[in-house]
Amino acid sequence: MGRWEPDARGRMIRAAIELFTERGFEQTTAAAIAERAGVTERTFFRYFSDKREVLFDGSESMQDTVHDAIVGAAAGLSPLDTAIVGMVAAGEVLADRREHAVRRADVIAANASLRERELLKLAAVRENTTAALRERGVTEPAATLAAHTAVTIFGVGVERWRSAAEPVDVADCIADAAAELRELT
Amino acid sequence: MGRWEPDARGRMIRAAIELFTERGFEQTTAAAIAERAGVTERTFFRYFSDKREVLFDGSESMQDTVHDAIVGAAAGLSPLDTAIVGMVAAGEVLADRREHAVRRADVIAANASLRERELLKLAAVRENTTAALRERGVTEPAATLAAHTAVTIFGVGVERWRSAAEPVDVADCIADAAAELRELT
Structure with missing residues (x-):
């Protein structure tokens, strides 16, 4: 450049x-x-x-962000809380581009092949998160269960952040989704 | 025919x-x-x-099975337990074809485009499960959280059923995965 x-x-x-x-x-x-x-x-x-x-620029660096946050998270956290640290780190990457995230989501929602691409990206986040937990010594099935659950929480939290009428904190939205999931289980 | x-x-x-x-x-x-x-x-x-x-024959009828089991589940079940009823019904469809399921999984694991197709099928199960819960009056975000969590449990349970050294009951494997997830949260 x-x-x-x-x-x-x-x-x-x-x-x-x-x-x-x-x-x-x-x-x-x-x-x-x-x-x-x-x-x-x-x-x-x-x-x-x-x-x-x-539309998928930055996906790889977000994967690195998730991986590094999980591998570097405090010792002693539970597998799920560790995975959520990774999700919050990913959320922080989005935080200052809310309008972009909203318009991007609208573009993706309108096109089947983009929706598929986004679903496959989320699947890659699940796998990457599972792998990062395993690097920390989390065994199966806890690693898969915690990673997939954390990505569910991420999806719900980010959707709420994106669709909020007033700007809200993405980390708060992820924490709220985590609390709601805990209530459900 | x-x-x-x-x-x-x-x-x-x-x-x-x-x-x-x-x-x-x-x-x-x-x-x-x-x-x-x-x-x-x-x-x-x-x-x-x-x-x-x-390799994806029966996917649509499995979606119907999940939908019908959820819509017809006992009143008073929690959203997550309702979603799990759907997952157990899907598991029962597989139950008498374990060898087929094992070989199918091996074929899919060996081919990137088949892995993508399988991930998209699972994403469709998530959406279908969420929609069935909403039909029962479950509101958001509980419907999405419960449905996605149930599909996580289904994936881990079915993987254990498939890879068990001795034949095991698929419903038991799903119940075990659900118990492990509850412990993690």
Whole structure:
């Protein structure tokens, strides 16, 4: 990225969300995203393999965030609380981009192939969270049960954060979902 | 299905699992499955849209089983216990086909696109279970939390049932997983 393209990645992501919202995902081309962001199509494809991947940018670094938070969590936490530390860390990554998260969720909800891609991303978070717990010595089936339960809590908490009428704290939403799940069990 | 083709569907499913196990999924054609099952390729395609769908035969009727068990469960059960009734009903469908379930799981584990298809099927079970709880009047977020937690329990329970050295009861495995999850929370 040269000095004439400050935050090209961010501009492309914002342009893509705008265009997906205005025209729909199917009707938006990579060329249109590049044009709106003020970059060449070639630049676009240096950052993203296709227009769909713009919506999943940062997935891998979020996986690293979850992994590192779990592996580095305080000793003595229960497996579920340890997994929730990872979910809160993932939530904090989203925290200052609520409007983006809302518009992104709307774009994904409107398209079956994007919904599938999002479900597979969540499945990868489950597997990654399970693996991180096992790294800490959590045995099966506790690792799988705690990791999958934590991702359930994450999904419900983030959905509440996204759809709240007033801005709320994402970590609080995750904690509330965890409390509600504990009540259910 | 004519009188000369008793249980053609079952024979095609068994032939497919045999061939996927012997040669691998990628290396097996619909024509080879039809030949092994003693049916024409045209018959094969009257039952299945492609070779992959042989592994997911019965998914829709299992969704109906889960839905009907939840909607018909005893009044007064908690949302999570209601969802688990649905999971046990799904488990009972598998119960008398353990060897098939084991070989099917091995075929799926060996192929990335089949793993994705299986993850999407589980996601559909989560959604279907959530919808069935809502039909019973369970509100959000309890419906989503209970449904997703029940599917987590189902996954761990069925995996234990499949991998047990001695045949065990699938309903017991699901109940054990539920007890372990309750301990974790």
